[in-house]
Structure formats: C-alpha cells, structure tokens
Amino acid sequence: MNAAVTVRRIGPDEVSDYIDPLSDVLIDCVEGGASVSFMLPISRETAGRFWKQVADGVTRDERILLVAEHTDGRVVGTVQVVTSQPENQPHRADIAKMLVHRDARRQGVAQQLMTAADEAARAAGKSVLVLDTVTGGDAERLYARAGWEKVGDVPNYALMPDGSLCGTTFYHKQLS
Template identity: 70%
Template structure:
C-alpha cells in the first residue's frame, strides 16, 4: 500500500526547511480531532513554533525526525524518536507525534513509520520504547498490530482539541 511513499530520517537543516509542510500535517491532524497536545483553533504560528523546537532538538541530537513523502515530495506523515533521556535510561526512547495527514490515511503509512522507528531505535541501541495515545483512538489498533504492549490507562489525562477530557493509554515495546 505504501509503494509510492518514502519514509526517511531528516537532519536538522532539512527539518528546519520542512517546517511549513510539517505544520500543515500537524494542523490537519488537530483539526481532525487528534489529541496531540494542541487545542483548537491551532494557529500556523503555534504549529511552526512546535516544529522549530523539534528541528532544534534534531540539531542537538535529542531526537530523530522521520517523514513520509508521497511521489510528488509532499510530506504526508511524520514521527519522532526522542532519544534524550535521563542518565539512568540510556537504553530507552520515547516515540512521539506519529501523525498522518487525513488525506493519506488507510494506506499503511502509519505502519511504515512505526516499522522505521523500530529500525532506527535499534540502530541507536535503544531496547525499550514508550508512547502514549488517546484511549480508544484509531492509533491503538496500529500500535497493537505493530507489537506494542498496552501498559495502562489514565482517565482524564488530557484534553481533546475541542476541550473535552480524554483518557490516555500508555504503551511500551521491548526491542
């Protein structure tokens, strides 16, 4: 299904150059109801600021950024591996902001991004991965299919973009 999608890691300069396209994906996901730390209405300035922070983290070696591009070069998805962890957790990383534009969903892009995150984590000598997602959301099926283990739920942990409370489910994966 992802025959026409390329998943790749981008460095700091390219991450900075992709801010507008990444902002488009983030805004689309939030406007589509994704609980990914942002509220409606999400402004382009807020989205740009977030991606500038990510690009800075890439530049400082604190995170890796993967993008999914279609044949026209448009960014249709992204995910991050946060490698900057406390001193007693050098073997662990967090997976964050797995986003796929609504127009590109149901094509295996999320699965491809997660497969590449696993490969990247192994290359970075990470053996434990952790992520969280909205309880009962579509992403839970993806994570379970990708071999993630549900650890538990925290009711009323966050807000949906419209302000409604939502639970958060935590997952881990042993590589």
C-alpha cells in the same frame, strides 16, 4: 505498505526546510480531532513554533525526526524518536507525535512510520520504547498490530482539541 510513500530520516542540515510541510500535517491532524498536545483553533504560528523546537532537538541530536513523503513531494506523515533520556535510562526512547495527514490515512503510512521508528531506535542503541495515545482511538489497533504491549489507561489525562477530556493509554515495546 504504500509504494507511493517513502519514509526517511530528516537530518540537522535539512530540518528547517520541513517546518512548513510538517506544520500542514500537524494542523490537519488537530483540525481532524487528534489529541496531540494542541487545542483548536491551532494557528500556523503555533505549529511552526512547535516544529522549530523539534528542529532544535534534531540539531542537538536529542531526537530523530522521520517523515513520510509521497512521490509527488508532499509530506503526509511524521513520527519522532526521542533519544535524549535521563542518565539512568540510556537504553530507552519515547515515540512522539505520530501524525498522518487525513488524506493519507488507511494506506499503510502509519505502519511504515512505526517500522522506521523501530529501526531508527535500534540503530541509536535503544532497546525499550514507550508511547501514549488517546484511549479508544484508531492508533491503538496500529500499535497492537506493531507488537506494542499495553501498560494501562489513565482516565481524563488530557484534552481533545475541542476541550473535552480524554483518557490516555500507555504502551511499551521491547526491541530485540
């Protein structure tokens, strides 16, 4: 655990203040090769538009936004718990956009974010979580250590930011 980083939930009253720092994290991750739905080159406008949509979802209570902040005030990571699900899945949530700035990696930030996501999902009454990630990526080790179970792989599911194809691995976690 990184004592210099605090993970906290961002509420509807403050979420718009985080659009710029979250855009910085997203741009860094995409420029570093993360396949998180965006292509190179990614503009600040594109990143800001995405985070504005996330902010709207937080305001509508459709998702929980967690951020990892360094003691110097920098946002170094984020993850979302998408709580708005179909009528027949009120017990499920999706984990989305688990991002850690390259400068803050390998310091336990992602583990802190995933632990906080589990806690937030439980508090929201969720008992089943699902997520997907690039097949063979570094995140697979994180999810395995955090108790996620692999469901399977889909080859050629998405594109990397440079346009090359990548597979996607799906995971689930049963919260007790």
